Amino acid sequence: MRLDDVRVLDLTRLLPGPYATQLLADMGADVVKVEDTGAGDYARHTPPVTDRGTGALFDSVNRGKRSVAIDLKSDEGREAFMSLAAEADVVFEQFRPGVVDRLDVDYESVREVNDDVVYCSLSGYGATGPYRERAGHDLNYVGVAGLLDMTRNDEDDAPRVPGYQIGDLGGGLFAAFSIVSALLSRELGNTGGEFIDVSMTDVVASFSQSIAYEALAGDAPRPGETALTGLYPWYDVYECAEGRHLTLGALEPEFWQAFCEEVGRDEWIGEHMTGDPDRRAALRAGLEELFAERSRDEWLADLSDQTMTAPVLSPAEAFEHDQLVERVVKRPDDAPPRVGFPAAGTDAPTDTDESVPGHGEHTDAVLREAGLDEAEIEALRDGGAVN
Numbered sequence: 131m132r133l134d135d136v137r138v139l140d141l142t143r144l145l146p147g148p149y150a151t152q153l154l155a156d157m158g159a160d161v162v163k164v165e166d167t168g169a170g171d172y173a174r175h176t177p178p179v180t181d182r183g184t185g186a187l188f189d190s191v192n193r194g195k196r197s198v199a200i201d202l203k204s205d206e207g208r209e210a211f212m213s214l215a216a217e218a219d220v221v222f223e224q225f226r227p228g229v230v231d232r233l234d235v236d237y238e239s240v241r242e243v244n245d246d247v248v249y250c251s252l253s254g255y256g257a258t259g260p261y262r263e264r265a266g267h268d269l270n271y272v273g274v275a276g277l278l279d280m281t282r283n284d285e286d287d288a289p290r291v292p293g294y295q296i297g298d299l300g301g302g303l304f305a306a307f308s309i310v311s312a313l314l315s316r317e318l319g320n321t322g323g324e325f326i327d328v329s330m331t332d333v334v335a336s337f338s339q340s341i342a343y344e345a346l347a348g349d350a351p352r353p354g355e356t357a358l359t360g361l362y363p364w365y366d367v368y369e370c371a372e373g374r375h376l377t378l379g380a381l382e383p384e385f386w387q388a389f390c391e392e393v394g395r396d397e398w399i400g401e402h403m404t405g406d407p408d409r410r411a412a413l414r415a416g417l418e419e420l421f422a423e424r425s426r427d428e429w430l431a432d433l434s435d436q437t438m439t440a441p442v443l444s445p446a447e448a449f450e451h452d453q454l455v456e457r458v459v460k461r462p463d464d465a466p467p468r469v470g471f472p473a474a475g476t477d478a479p480t481d482t483d484e485s486v487p488g489h490g491e492h493t494d495a496v497l498r499e500a501g502l503d504e505a506e507i508e509a510l511r512d513g514g515a516v517n
Contacts, residue, residue: 199490
């Protein structure tokens, strides 16, 4: 999982694109964050702020990157950008469709200086379709993709805003996957450079696989009425004595049997996968009564690993949990704790750069690497094309 010597020009901001390039940077890619000469990435100034005085979101998804500040609206700034693009492996943008065309930094323009470039565009609805120019955020995308409707307990409940940005993060993850796939395809000789169009809404729609067959057949899956959204009492969330919650996911007969035997309810074993709604309702009532007898942690202390149970944790609790601490919560000696790269491997980078770039901190160094001399860089700065 190493991307050493891969250079990514990152034109994205806020969360989706920076999350994607953070994953690439964690794998060793040289990510050059191209910001405007004004305020830069909005996330630098979005509360809450860290002890550094920058937005916590910015610090979370921009570690180990380099920042250059270029005015792409100026001819000189565009020329400077093209000097960087000529040597890049990847150009990644997250503007609304049409913006890169107006700036003349679109795929076809970049191809004129680098025919082998992998060029990825990430947007809310993609470059085609009637919504292609529609502004939006994560909540809009999950609404259009059908997910928001399924967050309800039942038809009478209002849709719930998801706790994490599923479209933003799913879109960023899929963009990173697509970029790495395109780089591999290029290295295998299957393709040269290529253009990738990723829609965050499409990615969320792709997450619907468990209900897509019914939906496409016109059966209209309803919240609370499908196998994985509350229809089955053996796959649900239950409140414990002190008001905290436990998940039960015993879909397979052997796990349901193990659960029933451990809680002393052997009479429930035969109720598994019953199609009778009255029997399911009675079983759900029994489970609610059972779990209400003890606290969440008391249940967890006594139930074995074979019962398909787990706690519902707050984010603060999750990041202190031994399982996440062991694998994904990082506490570097010289940097604040963070959520790290979500995969382990025998050749995964371990010496990740924890620094967060200042706005335009690396402009001169990166331009020098592109072949510009000190006089040319100074002229660009005097003209306001870079800072």
